[in-house]
Amino acid sequence: MEVKARAPGKIILSGEQAVVHGSTAVAASIDLYTYVSIKILPSTENDDRLTLQLKDMALAFSWPVGRIKESLSSLGGPFPSTPTSCSTASMKLILALVEEQNIPEAKISLASGVTAFLWLYTSILGFKPATVVVTSELPLGSGLGSSAALCVAFSAALLACSDSVNVDMKQQGWLIFGESELELLNKWAFEGEKLIHGKPSGIDNTVSTYGNMIKFRSGNLTHIKSSMPLKMLITNTKVGRNTKALVAGVAERTLRHPDAMNSVFNAVASISEEMANVIQAPALDDLSITAKEEKLEELMEMNQGLLQCMGVSHASIETVLQTTLKYKLASKLTGAGGGGCVLTLLQTLLSGTIVHKVIAELESCGFQCLIAGIGGNGAEICFSASS
Ligand SMILES: Nc1ncnc2c1ncn2[C@@H]1O[C@H](COP(=O)(O)OP(=O)(O)OP(=O)(O)O)[C@@H](O)[C@H]1O
Ligand SMILES: C[C@@](O)(CCO)CC(=O)[O-]
Ligand SMILES: [Mg+2]
Secondary structure, eight states, rough: EEEEEEEEEEEEOOOOOOOGGGGEEEEEEEEEEEEEEEEEEOOOOSOOEEEEEGGGGGGEEEEHHHHHHHHHGGGOOOOOTTTOOOHHHHHHHHHHHHHTTTOOGGGGGGGGHHHHHHHHHHHHOOOOOOEEEEEEESSSSSOOOHHHHHHHHHHHOOOOHHHSOOOOTTTSSSOOOOHHHHHHHHHHHHHHHHOOOOOOOSSSHHHHHSSSEEEHHHHHHHOOOOSOOOOOOEOOEEEEEHHHHHHHHHHHHHHHHHHHHHHHHHHHHHHHHHHHHHHSOOSHHHHHHHHHHHHHHHHHHHHHHHHHHTTTTHHHHHHHHHHHHHOOOOOOOOOTTTSSOOOOOOOEOOOOOHHHHHHHHHTTTTOEEHHHHOOOOEEOOOOOOOO
């Protein structure tokens, strides 16, 4: 039996970075997914292995299960129904197992994803031999929540293989977990995110788990129902960055200027609340949709200004902003900033010619543009007979 899970990436419409400091943020899932498949293997006398294949990177890591057991059995577990944080001592042991794999220097940023995998795998399933395969449609380290989608997809597939969740394996196609399973899965994914991000707010794993559109504040989620079509152009500057370092940079700035930064975070919270209200307010005709879109554009620009204040914009992001402004379009960075992706609102009545022109100009700068579907399902699992 093979268990597959998929988890979507996300865009943050308002409130990234500030959400780590308790502000409200608004996020939505996008229809780009990370997929994880797990095949539990029958135990053999002495050749049991746990293998992780990162298909898109053409990388595979493999550990003898006995080696993992020898190293980590002191941690206890498995404990699938009780998400726990990885202690410093466990972290050291897991890092040693990751280091043994000699990840090429050029791909060393993947080490944190592999670390999260080993922690989630051993915590949820213990020491079973298996082959785990990862593929993703998301660009990594670009602000579209690749780390959260990875942790959510791992947790979903692992929980589906564990005895702690009740799922009907005979059902066909993609299945959604029940409410209590989703809560458990989200908690485990958050533990994985902590290993990749350092201090995540939990918004990325939450929107990837539940899908649709959410308002999020201090660990609490409110589902949002949009009353208007929302079309966003996503421009990937292709400037690599790392969420952990950017979040740490904002925390340091906050220590240096606590009053000023807290005022910035409060302003962001008001922008996010207003944005959520605008998105949900009934839109009766084209005119009111246009009025709502204009409000969203202004709020996006205000949020971008505050992100600049936090020190997470970047020359490449500024180039996207200037380019889209030439066409009177409003943009803001999405995710941690420092490069990565930028969102541009495409108004419902905007002509196709303008959209083509702005995309052509952005692509001539070396950026990559895409228009993703917004607000689809969250994590899903699927069972198939293994070949
Ligand atoms: N498909 C994947 N395979 C292996 N590792 C992955 C994968 N997706 C994400 N990761 C891990 O997550 C890291 C990127 O996470 P990071 O939080 O920096 O960016 P992001 O999640 O794409 O953007 P943001 O957090 O701003 O939304 C990678 O360096 C890698 O360690
Ligand atoms: C930068 C940040 O706010 C969003 C990253 O997508 C980090 C987080 O909330 O965990
Ligand atoms: Mg991330």
